Amino acid sequence: MNETLKDPPEGGAGAFACQPVFSRPLNRRRFLASAALAPGALAAAVPPSLAIAHYKAPPSAPEGIAEEARRLTRAAVGALGGMGRFVSKGNVVWVKPNIAFDRRPEQAACTNPDVVAAIVEMCFQAGAAKVLVSDNPIHVPERTFPRSGIQQAAEKAGARCPFMDERRFRAMSLTGAKVLTKWKLYSELVEADCLINVPIAKQHSLAKAVLGMKNLMGAAGGDRGRFHQDIANTVTDLAAFLKPRLVVLDAVRILAANGPTGGNLSDVKRKDLVVAGVDQVAVDSVGATILGYRPADIGYLVEGQSRGLGTTDFQSLSPVRLEV
Amino acid sequence: MARGTRASWLVWLRRASQTAFLLLFLYLFLQTADHPIDRPGRGVKLFFQLDPLALPLAWLASHAVAAGMLLSLATLAITLVFGRWFCGWVCPFGSLHHLIASLRPGPAKDKLDTGGYAPWQKAKYYVLAVFLGAALLGANVAGWLDPFSFFFRSLATSVFPALNDAVARFFGWLYDANPGIGPLRVTAASEPVYEFLRRHFLALRQPHYSGNLLIGFLFAGAVALNFFRARFWCRYICPAGALLGLVGKNPLVRLSRKPDACNDCRLCLADCQGGANPNADGWKPAECFYCFNCQSDCPSQAITLGLARDPLVGAGHARPGALQINRTIAVLTGPTWLRSFVKPPKPERLDLGRRRMLASGAAGIGSFFLFRTGALGAGRSYNPELVRPPGALAEDDFLARCIRCGECMKVCPTNAIHPTALEAGLEGLWTPVMKMTIGYCEYECTLCSQVCPTGAIRPLKVAEKQRIKIGLAYFDRNRCLPYAYARSCIVCEEQCPTPKKAIWFEEVQALAPSGERVTVKQPHIDPALCIGCGICSTKCVFKDRPAVLVSSAGETRNPANGVLLNATA
Numbered sequence: 001m002n003e004t005l006k007d008p009p010e011g012g013a014g015a016f017a018c019q020p021v022f023s024r025p026l027n028r029r030r031f032l033a034s035a036a037l038a039p040g041a042l043a044a045a046v047p048p049s050l051a052i053a054h055y056k057a058p059p060s061a062p063e064g065i066a067e068e069a070r071r072l073t074r075a076a077v078g079a080l081g082g083m084g085r086f087v088s089k090g091n092v093v094w095v096k097p098n099i100a101f102d103r104r105p106e107q108a109a110c111t112n113p114d115v116v117a118a119i120v121e122m123c124f125q126a127g128a129a130k131v132l133v134s135d136n137p138i139h140v141p142e143r144t145f146p147r148s149g150i151q152q153a154a155e156k157a158g159a160r161c162p163f164m165d166e167r168r169f170r171a172m173s174l175t176g177a178k179v180l181t182k183w184k185l186y187s188e189l190v191e192a193d194c195l196i197n198v199p200i201a202k203q204h205s206l207a208k209a210v211l212g213m214k215n216l217m218g219a220a221g222g223d224r225g226r227f228h229q230d231i232a233n234t235v236t237d238l239a240a241f242l243k244p245r246l247v248v249l250d251a252v253r254i255l256a257a258n259g260p261t262g263g264n265l266s267d268v269k270r271k272d273l274v275v276a277g278v279d280q281v282a283v284d285s286v287g288a289t290i291l292g293y294r295p296a297d298i299g300y301l302v303e304g305q306s307r308g309l310g311t312t313d314f315q316s317l318s319p320v321r322l323e324v
Numbered sequence: 325m326a327r328g329t330r331a332s333w334l335v336w337l338r339r340a341s342q343t344a345f346l347l348l349f350l351y352l353f354l355q356t357a358d359h360p361i362d363r364p365g366r367g368v369k370l371f372f373q374l375d376p377l378a379l380p381l382a383w384l385a386s387h388a389v390a391a392g393m394l395l396s397l398a399t400l401a402i403t404l405v406f407g408r409w410f411c412g413w414v415c416p417f418g419s420l421h422h423l424i425a426s427l428r429p430g431p432a433k434d435k436l437d438t439g440g441y442a443p444w445q446k447a448k449y450y451v452l453a454v455f456l457g458a459a460l461l462g463a464n465v466a467g468w469l470d471p472f473s474f475f476f477r478s479l480a481t482s483v484f485p486a487l488n489d490a491v492a493r494f495f496g497w498l499y500d501a502n503p504g505i506g507p508l509r510v511t512a513a514s515e516p517v518y519e520f521l522r523r524h525f526l527a528l529r530q531p532h533y534s535g536n537l538l539i540g541f542l543f544a545g546a547v548a549l550n551f552f553r554a555r556f557w558c559r560y561i562c563p564a565g566a567l568l569g570l571v572g573k574n575p576l577v578r579l580s581r582k583p584d585a586c587n588d589c590r591l592c593l594a595d596c597q598g599g600a601n602p603n604a605d606g607w608k609p610a611e612c613f614y615c616f617n618c619q620s621d622c623p624s625q626a627i628t629l630g631l632a633r634d635p636l637v638g639a640g641h642a643r644p645g646a647l648q649i650n651r652t653i654a655v656l657t658g659p660t661w662l663r664s665f666v667k668p669p670k671p672e673r674l675d676l677g678r679r680r681m682l683a684s685g686a687a688g689i690g691s692f693f694l695f696r697t698g699a700l701g702a703g704r705s706y707n708p709e710l711v712r713p714p715g716a717l718a719e720d721d722f723l724a725r726c727i728r729c730g731e732c733m734k735v736c737p738t739n740a741i742h743p744t745a746l747e748a749g750l751e752g753l754w755t756p757v758m759k760m761t762i763g764y765c766e767y768e769c770t771l772c773s774q775v776c777p778t779g780a781i782r783p784l785k786v787a788e789k790q791r792i793k794i795g796l797a798y799f800d801r802n803r804c805l806p807y808a809y810a811r812s813c814i815v816c817e818e819q820c821p822t823p824k825k826a827i828w829f830e831e832v833q834a835l836a837p838s839g840e841r842v843t844v845k846q847p848h849i850d851p852a853l854c855i856g857c858g859i860c861s862t863k864c865v866f867k868d869r870p871a872v873l874v875s876s877a878g879e880t881r882n883p884a885n886g887v888l889l890n891a892t893a
Binding site: 102103138139140141142143145146147163166167204205206223225226228229230231258260261262263264267 | 358360361362496499500528529737738766767768769805811812813814815817818819820821822823824825829845863864865867
C-alpha cells in the first residue's frame with residue numbers, strides 16, 4: 001500500500017499528470033526574492049490569485065501527513081497574501097469542506113481535517129469573530145462529521161460545527177442561473193461574511209471530478225440527485241451565486257477511482273498538494289489536472305469559464321508554486 | 325391513600341423504585357442511538373436482559389440464548405422469594421399503568437367495586453400457555469405482548485416520533501413567525517432551548533415508521549384500559565406477569581391478615597393494583613405486586629406483608645391436612661425461617677384448570693404448524709419485500725429469537741428499519757424489515773447488531789458486516805432516467821458504497837424526445853459485488869417507487885434464497 005501511496009511523479013496509472021505545472025519550483029523565500037527583484041515592482045503589488053504548494057519530502061506516518069497538510073495549507077494561503085486578504089476583523093466565516101461521507105481521512109472521501117483546521121486557525125488569526133464549519137452531507141452528519149476527523153480538528157481550532165438544520169434551508173432566487181433559478185440553500189451559509197470552499201479532489205463518474213465548484217452542492221437542500229441531469233449548469237449556477245472568496249483544494253490525498261464514496265485504499269493516491277486561489281474555475285482546473293483530466297473535459301469548468309466565473313487556463317494566472 | 329399509617333414509608337420506597345426504573349427505561353430508550361461513532365449508549369439492552377419472559381421463550385424456541393439474557397434468572401430467583409415484586413417495583417410498563425390508573429377519576433366506591441380479583445385475570449396464563457406452546461416448536465411470538473417489547477416498540481415507532489414532530493413543529497413555528505417587540509425576538513430564547521432539546525432528547529431527523537398508527541393505537545388502548553380496571557394490562561394480559569405469577573405463586577414473603585382486627589371494610593381493595601384480594605376473600609399471591617397499598621390503607625392495621633416466620637400464620641386457607649404436616653416439619657427442621665424454605669404454606673392455590681392450560685398450549689402448538697405451512701413457511705418461498713437487517717439469522721432461527729422489541733428500529737441512523745405488517749406472515753408481525761425508500765443500510769454501521777438483545781441479529785464487526793448481502797438491487801428500466809427518458813443521472817452509481825462499486829454503467833446512444841441521439845450512462849449491477857444496502861434506492865430521484873429497488877434475493881442468511889452459482893452454496 002505504501003508503494004501506491006508514494007506514487008512516483010512520473011509514469012504509472014496514477015501518473016503525475018500535472019507535471020508541467022511544477023516545472024518552475026519555487027519556495028516562499030525564492031518567491032519573495034524574485035518578487036522584490038522583479039524590475040516591475042508593480043507586478044509584485046498585485047497579489048497572486050493562485051498558489052500551488054507541494055510537499056518535498058512526503059511522510060508516511062499519520063502525524064507526519066497531518067503536519068504536511070497544515071504546512072501546505074499555510075504556505076498556499078500565505079502565498080496569496082495571507083488570510084487577512086479574505087477575512088476581516090469581526091467577520092463570520094463559513095468554511096465549507098467536503099464532509100459528505102462516513103469515511104476516515106485516509107480513505108480520501110472527505111477533506112483532510114488538518115487542511116480545515118489550518119484554515120480555521122488562520123481565520124481566527126485574521127480576526128474572525130466566528131468560524132462555522134459544516135456541510136449538508138450525503139450520509140448522516142452525526143457519523144460523517146466525527147468520522148472524517150473534521151469535527152474534532154475544527155472544534156479544537158475554535159470553530160463550531162453545527163449540523164445543518166432543515167428549517168434553515170430557504171428557497172432563494174439564484175441570480176443569473178440557467179437551471180437552478182430557485183432552490184433551497186442554507187441561509188446561514190449564504191449570509192456569512194466570508195465563504196471559504198475547502199474541497200478535496202476526487203474522481204466522479206458523471207462529472208468526472210468532484211472539485212470546488214461541485215463541493216458547493218453541500219450548501220443546497222432538497223433532492224440534489226436531480227442536479228445530475230444537468231450537472232454542468234447546476235454546479236455552475238451554485239458557484240456563480242455563492243462565489244466563495246477563497247478556494248483551498250486539498251490534494252494531499254486524492255481519490256482517483258470509485259469516487260466520490262471510495263473506501264478502497266488502493267484508489268487513494270498521494271499528491272501532497274494544496275491549491276489555493278480566488279478564481280474557483282482556475283483552482284478546479286488545477287485539480288482536474290491533478291486527477292488526470294483536461295479542464296476542457298469537465299463540463300462545469302467549461303460552463304464556468306463561459307459565464308465569466310474564471311479561467312480554465314490557470315497557467316495564464318502565473319500561479320505561485322511553492323515547495324514546502 | 326397513605327393516611328400517615330405505619331407502613332407508608334414502604335409505599336414511598338416502592339414509588340421511588342418505580343420512578344427510578346421508569347426513568348431509567350426512558351433514558352436507555354433515548355440512549356438507543358448512534359453515539360459517535362457506531363456505538364449505542366451503554367446498557368441499552370438492560371431491561372430485555374432482565375425480561376423474565378424472553379429467556380424461557382427464546383430457549384424453548386431456539387435452544388440458545390444470548391449470554392446477557394441470563395440476567396433474567398435473577399428476576400426469576402427474586403420472584404421465588406418475593407412473588408411478583410418485579411411487577412410492582414421494577415417493570416416500567418407496569419409503573420406507567422400504575423401512574424395512569426392513579427389518575428383515574430371517580431369515587432372510591434367505584435374503585436372498591438373494581439379492585440378485587442376477577443376470574444378473567446386467568447386469561448394471561450392462557451396467553452402465556454399459547455406462547456409457550458408455539459415456542460416449544462420454534463415460533464417465538466411472545467414479543468407481541470412482552471411488556472418491555474410492547475412498551476419500547478410503541479415508544480420507538482409511534483409515541484416518540486409523534487412527540488418529536490410536535491416539539492419540532494412548535495419551535496419551527498416560533499422560528500418562522502419569530503414574534504417579538506422591537507429588537508427582542510422570541511427566537512433568541514427559543515432557539516437555544518430547541519438546540520438543547522435536539523441535542524439531548526429529540527431525534528436529529530424526524531423519524532417515520534410504517535405501521536406506527538396500529539402500534540400507537542394499541543398502546544393508547546392498553547393505557548386507556550386503566551380507566552376500566554387499574555393496571556388492566558398487568559392483571560389480564562401480561563404474559564410476563566403470568567410467568568412471574570406461576571414462579572412466585574408460593575412466595576416466602578406473604579400477606580398476613582389478622583382476622584380479629586379486620587372489620588371487613590374492604591378499603592384495602594380500593595388501591596389494590598393486581599386484584600389480589602388482600603381482604604377476607606383470601607389473598608392471591610400470584611396476583612399481588614407487593615405495592616404495600618393495602619398494608620398502608622388498612623385503618624385497622626390488620627394487614628402485614630412480610631417474611632412469614634411461622635408457617636402457620638397467614639395460612640388461613642391451607643387445607644386441613646397441611647396443618648398437621650407443617651407441624652411435623654416444624655418439629656423436624658428446627659428454625660422457623662429455614663422451615664419456610666423447605667415447605668412454605670400455600671395460602672391460596674392457583675387453580676388454572678389443567679384442561680384449559682393444556683388446551684391453550686395445544687392452541688400454541690397448532691398455531692406453529694399453521695404458521696409454518698403458509699406460503700412463507702420453512703423456505704418454501706421468499707417475500708422479496710422481506711429484507712432483514714444485516715446479521716439477521718436465517719428466517720426460521722430469526723423468528724425463534726426476535727422479540728420485536730424495536731431496539732434495532734430505534735437505533736438505525738437512517739430510519740431504514742421498520743416493523744413488519746404482514747411481510748413476514750402473521751408470525752413475523754412487528755419484526756424488523758428494511759424499507760429502502762425511507763432509509764438505507766449505512767456501509768460502516770453495525771448498530772442494529774449491537775443493540776439486539778436476543779441475538780436474532782447477531783453481533784457483527786464492521787468488516788464482517790460489509791461482506792453480508794442483505795439483498796440484491798435491480799433496476800426498473802421503465803423508470804430509470806437514462807433508460808426510459810434518455811437523461812443523465814447515475815446518482816445510484818455515485819452513492820454505491822462498496823470499495824469497488826457494484827453499480828457500473830454503459831455509455832449508449834439513446835434516443836431523446838427531440839429525436840436526437842444523446843450519450844447517456846446506463847447503470848448496471850454486478851450481483852457479485854452488490855450487498856443490497858439500498859442507498860441507490862433511497863437516493864434515486866424517483867421517490868414514490870425508486871427506479872432501483874432491493875429485494876431479498878441473494879441474501880446471505882437464507883442460502884436457499886440465493887441467486888448466484890457459488891462454490892459455497
